[in-house]
Amino acid sequence: MVQDLSTLTAFIDGEPHRFETGDTLLNFIDRHKGRGFVPTLCDAPQLEPYGACRVCSVEVALQADGPRRVVASCHTPIAPGMHIYTESQKVRRLRKNIVELVLTDHPLDCLTCEVSGNCELQTVAAKVGIRGVRYPAGANHLDRAKDRSHPYMTSELSKCINCSRCVRACDEIQGQHVLSMHGRGFNAKIIKGLDQSFADSECVSCGACAQACPTSAISDVFFSKSIEATKKTRTVCTYCGVGCNLNVATKGNEVLSIQAPVDAEVNHAHTCLKGRFAFKFYNHKDRLRKPLIRQSDGSFKESTWDEAYDHIVANLTRIKNEHGGNAVAGISSARCTNEENYLMQKFIRHVMGTNNIDCCARVCHSPTAWGMQKSFGTGAATNSYEDIEHTRCVMVIGANPTEGHPVTGARLKQHIMKGTPLIVIDPRKIELVPYAKHHLQLRPGTNVALLNMFARCILDAGLVKTEFVRKRCENWEEFENGLKALDLAELEKITGVAVETVRAAAIEYASAEAAMSFHGLGVTEHEQGAKTVMLISNIAMMTGNIGRPGVGVNPLRGQNNVQGAADMGCQPHQGAGYFEMNDLDVQKRYTDFYGTPAPTEPGWKIPQMFDAAIEGKLKALWLMGEDVVQTDPDAHHVRHAMESLDFLVVQEIFMTETAKYAHVILPASSFLEKSGTFTNAERRVQRVNATVKPLEGTKPDGQIMCEILQRFGFPQADYTPDGVLAEIAKIVPFFKGATWENLGDQGLQWPIKEGGIDTQIMHQEQFARGKGHFHYFDWKESTELKTNGAEFPFILTTGRILEHYNCGTMTRRTGNSEIVVQDYLSLNPADAQRKSIRTGDRVRLSSARGEVELEARVTDEVKPGILYTTFHFPEAMVNNVTGQGCDADTMCPEYKVIAADVEFVSAGKPKKKRMMEMV
Ligand SMILES: Nc1nc2c(c(=O)[nH]1)N[C@H]1C(S)=C(S)[C@@H](COP(=O)(O)OP(=O)(O)OC[C@H]3O[C@@H](n4cnc5c(=O)[nH]c(N)nc54)[C@H](O)[C@@H]3O)O[C@H]1N2
Ligand SMILES: Nc1nc2c(c(=O)[nH]1)N[C@H]1C(S)=C(S)[C@@H](COP(=O)(O)OP(=O)(O)OC[C@H]3O[C@@H](n4cnc5c(=O)[nH]c(N)nc54)[C@H](O)[C@@H]3O)O[C@H]1N2
Ligand SMILES: [Mo]
Secondary structure (H helix, E strand, O other): OOOOHHHHEEEEOOEEEEOOOOOEHHHHHHHHHOOOOOOOOOOOOOOOOOOOOOOOEEEEEOOOOOOOEEEEOOOOEOOOOOEEEOOOHHHHHHHHHHHHHHHHOOOHHHHHOOOHHHOHHHHHHHHHOOOOOOOOOOOOOOOOOEEOOOOOEEEEHHHOOOOOHHHHHHHHHHOOOOEEEEOOHHHOEEEEOOOOOOOOOOOOOOOHHHHHOOOOOEEEOOHHHHHHOOEEEEEEOOOEOOOOEEEEEEEOOEEEEEEOOOOOOOOOOOOOHHHHHOOHHHHOOOOOOOOEEEOOOOOEEEOOHHHHHHHHHHHHHHHHHHHOHHHEEEEEOOOOOHHHHHHHHHHHHHOOOOOOEEEHHHHOOHHHHHHHHHHOOOOOOOOOHHHHHHOOEEEEEOOOHHHHOHHHHHHHHHHHHOOOOEEEEOOOOOOOHHHOOEEEOOOOOOHHHHHHHHHHHHHHOOOOOHHHHHHHEEOHHHHHHHHHOOOHHHHHHHHOOOHHHHHHHHHHHHHOOOEEEEEOHHHHOOOOHHHHHHHHHHHHHHOOOOOOOOOEEEEOOOEOOHHHHHHOOOOOOEOOOOOEOOOHHHHHHHHHHHOOOOOOOOOOOHHHHHHHHHHOOOOEEEEEOOOHHHHOOOHHHHHHHHHHOOEEEEEEOOOOOOHHHOOEEEEEOOHHHOOEEEEOOOOEEEEEOOOOOOOOOOEOHHHHHHHHHHHOOOOOOOOOHHHHHHHHHHHOHHHOOOOHHHHOOOOEEOOOEOOOEOOOOOOOOOEOOEOEEOOOOOOOOOHHHHHEOOOEOEEEEEEOOOOOOOOOOOHHHOOHHHHOOOOEEEEOHHHHHHOOOOOOOEEEEEOOOOEEEEEEEEOOOOOOOEEEEEOOOOOOOHHHOOOOOEOOOOOOEOOOOEEEEEEEEEOOOOOOOOOOOOO
8 A cells, every 4th residue: 555655654844754753843853853853851862752952943724824822842743734934033042041041040151161062052042043142140059059969979959950960860760769859940950869069869870861951060070071082982881791882972082971872773872880880990100011021930031922922822732742632621711702712712622723712601591591592502692682662571580680681681671660560589688679569589500490480370370372383492391391290399398489379470471472581690500500591581481571572581691702702612512603522524614714623622611620720630821811719619629720830811800810920911902902802691783892992911802812823923913993893794594694894883683693683582483503491490499508517507698889880990990999999798587686797797608618708798689598799899709608519511610609608807897899688
């Protein structure tokens, strides 16, 4: 049918243009005439229309010569055939009057104010033609105190024009509700919390309000400098797997400030405080700036790059000749780009000749990759962040997105606040719990028992989508029989969660039109980690929640590029593109491609590497950007392994706990100084663009790997990001259509077909492996859970906090360390009373491996008998107490269950910090 064009046309100052359903007048004008064509003040593209200031007023008529009326364009919906007049005398006069009144209550130097380049009010004033203010009153609120209490957030509310953009940003983007408009009329003013300072309020310093403020009434400590910027570069955040896009303002080699692009599909003008503010590590005095070689007396000596490379080539050649390539291993970095990871595994496999290559996915989401491959055929998120807008039920299992993936966490929160039911499965009352309809507060280490109950309740309620199961899946009977044989009363005892509580949540999930699950390390870092992942997959399949918008199984992958590191082959069993290294056809394929034989023997996983080092079988280890001494479990054991090595190369940006054991340290460049790609948790391959030159003395990891390949005589071209990406596209099938150019600003989600056609939702017609496979498993008590008893009566579980990132080398060297100064031990008030421990006291946390001292935080976030802490500070070294238990299928460590005890050490007062007080 031919559509009547008039139904989709409206007129801007007499010119016809097509509009889209749902457009406001302003969206329509912005799209065709550019943002700023009609002046705005209270409107911002990242916020909902508000219609308060009316600066965006236009005249409209339903016919060309029909009667006109004045409307605020930002919140007036468009109608077919409408005529919009953007510059009539009437609206010009109106705009001018409004802006003049606004200026009257604004510092009088406004029109010559030095932040001019950053002040939208000034731009708007110029646009509407104001050169001076007629009214004498002027600047009534100049007495408002400046707030300089916070390391990042500042306010100077005398500049405030009451447009409420900051309040709306806090509500609509972050969902923190810290800012509000207080008082009426002339006395109306913005307040933080209960009229507190930024530092004392509940502000999580995401900076959305500062970015939204038109006048810098609320700003951040870096923003005012950005008017000196000579360049703005779009790149991708280095911290978590969300993959936020960043606009980095620089002047020469100095990073001035970071803002979030409004058009970014991943983060829509939002970031957390790490992405926006925690960049000052990049030129910190502690950055490694020279290669270091260990001398015979144990000290490090600075060297040239040539000397360091010669030393490495001599030692690795010697070890390879004496002990074979399998005496060498590499651990690559999920903080580094795809290209860098790809090159590292190429070096280890095709120069050292061994499959001993692994990455931090081992200690993180390796059970996800493995389990989802078994269930669906692909070890990656099935859907996209965008699907959050389409889902009718959210289930968060063992993930704490408001701390670990804050931009996704905030997006989830927004969706949930609009009425979508949320199920949280977590032993702790995480920040999302007050928003949840169902909180299944299970005993740590009992996921399989709980999710088996969950699946059984779906079965009992008759909510299985039998048609989907029959057509698209296999092995259902085994799973069904397993479920039928369960003893629910026993599982209730094991998990500590009542069957009826589980049933209500299971019915909620199974009867929703579209239900979406997100999971994290509370699922994977257990002895039954991969099994839990398969069980989550079973539950999605039995309810038909796969292959369409708003559903799926969505691991919140951890590091900025952990998805990519595994995609690129940094795992011992699978090469670039997930081909099994023990398959003869695969070996031939890689051998032909690289021109050197692909190694055939299975490689070691990280924990096996450490054991092999201690046994003397592993002689040399090359570590690129991973601080295993601080972050791998049972640090005593890891230190022992490091000490046992003949030769350790550490390629780092800081002197980490691990680097202290190195024989050679290579100073690398950080993400701000190099180009390549990162792949986020929704399989989105995005371009990382250098914002400044490499810090003097350092080299980007990609360049280091290319130079090393060349030093070993491998015919490797010099590093270019597009060149290496082109090579990857030739060997990794799901990168086939990826080119540096077609990744563009937003990136592409793999599988990427030729021509740059990407994939938002996987497994739509059939699963990557053909049929979705059901697996059944009984719950098994882990070794640590068995140890939990008289000697170690507590279960410790560990995780992270918003302000710090993993080993903390970076965030501890930024203003974040003024907000959170140490790791804390959370314990329940009942336990605290029994042990005479108060918030702020020093306590000793012990396990069968060792003990550490921490500051106590008494909170009902954890149930009695449960302890919680983070692992970000080397001073505490929490991994001295974690153990060697691990996932049976992938060897992912059991960081989430540690049999422990806690004792009072000395009384203390709580230090300055953010206290996440729970309900
Ligand atoms: N701010 C910040 N963000 C980060 C990181 C960081 O260090 N700091 N690290 C990044 C990395 S590498 C990763 S992998 C991600 C991790 O992000 P998440 O997966 O969210 O990680 P965690 O906080 O370790 O653990 C998640 C939750 O698992 C719960 N849990 C513990 N035991 C169990 C259990 O037996 N069952 C269930 N169902 N839940 C359990 C914990 O209470 C915790 O709330 O975050 C990334 N983002
Ligand atoms: N107790 C406990 N321990 C845990 C966890 C837990 O939940 N509990 N979680 C585990 C998880 S999920 C993970 S992923 C690991 C993470 O542990 P790690 O991977 O060790 O930690 P990160 O801090 O992410 O970064 C590693 C190093 O990369 C360096 N780096 C950053 N950028 C670059 C770069 O561009 N080039 C180079 N060469 N180096 C760079 C940083 O300085 C840092 O030292 O920790 C694990 N440890
Ligand atoms: Mo991780």
